[in-house]
């Protein structure tokens with residue numbers, strides 16, 4: 001799949017988002033799912049926040065994409081070229097995160113704009129975009145993302161503490177909900193949701209028996225370099241990789257794991273044989 005086309009970019013600017021179906025193919029997505037669900041670091045490093053509705057929002061965030069499989073997704077040409085086309089200029093990696101919406105407990109996200117938070121990090125302009133890649137299927141029952149179509153045209157809305165989450169001003173959200181279409185972004189693994197940093201979005205609690213994980217890569221325009229330090233980075237050049245790096249990195253990673261399993265199986269077989277020989281001798 002190539003980077004977004006001119007028509008897809010126009011749709012993003014009109015609606016505040018664009019869903020690129022099967023932006024990543026079955027092999028790439030299979031590697032991502034396996035890596036994510038087998039990766040104990042993702043789980044260990046995750047932090048929880050009560051959603052104020054009885055559920056728990058759980059996520060892992062990292063600022064620099066690195067050389068892992070996740071880094072290959074964030075740095076591959078297809079993603080970076082799309083982000084740069086949407087931001088009309090050079091983009092850099094602002095952060096990535098894995099959203100871990102676990103069955104039954106994965107919490108709801110209140111209505112918010114990402115720029116509602118990022119503005120306070122010294123980013124003067126809303127020249128920022130995110131790409132949510134579905135790791136698992138995202139449905140209405142497992143709490144897929146919901147967006148208010150065209151709400152990015154409203155500009156930045158004040159955010160305040162509502163319950164236990166900081167969300168967009170509820171009075172403004174209520175007015176926007178009356179006027180704008182709410183879109184439930186149901187996704188298959190490998191689909192990519194590109195969304196503008198000022199589009200209002202939320203998600204419900206995961207009420208199903210299935211996990212709903214997604215990898216979200218966020219980009220800032222290089223010309224929007226924050227004027228102050230924050231918990232997310234200032235500009236640093238994004239070292240892009242060819243699209244094929246995803247499969248190459250994933251295959252390499254699992255070959256090492258699979259070899260370790262084969263070695264462990266082999267050692268187990270050897271041990272079983274030794275015990276059987278010993279028992280035979282003792283009889």
Ligand SMILES: O=C(O)CCC(=O)C(=O)O
Pocket residue numbers: 099109114143144145201202203214216
């Ligand atoms: O994936 C979700 O449920 C919500 C994520 C979200 O709203 C965000 O990362 O800004």
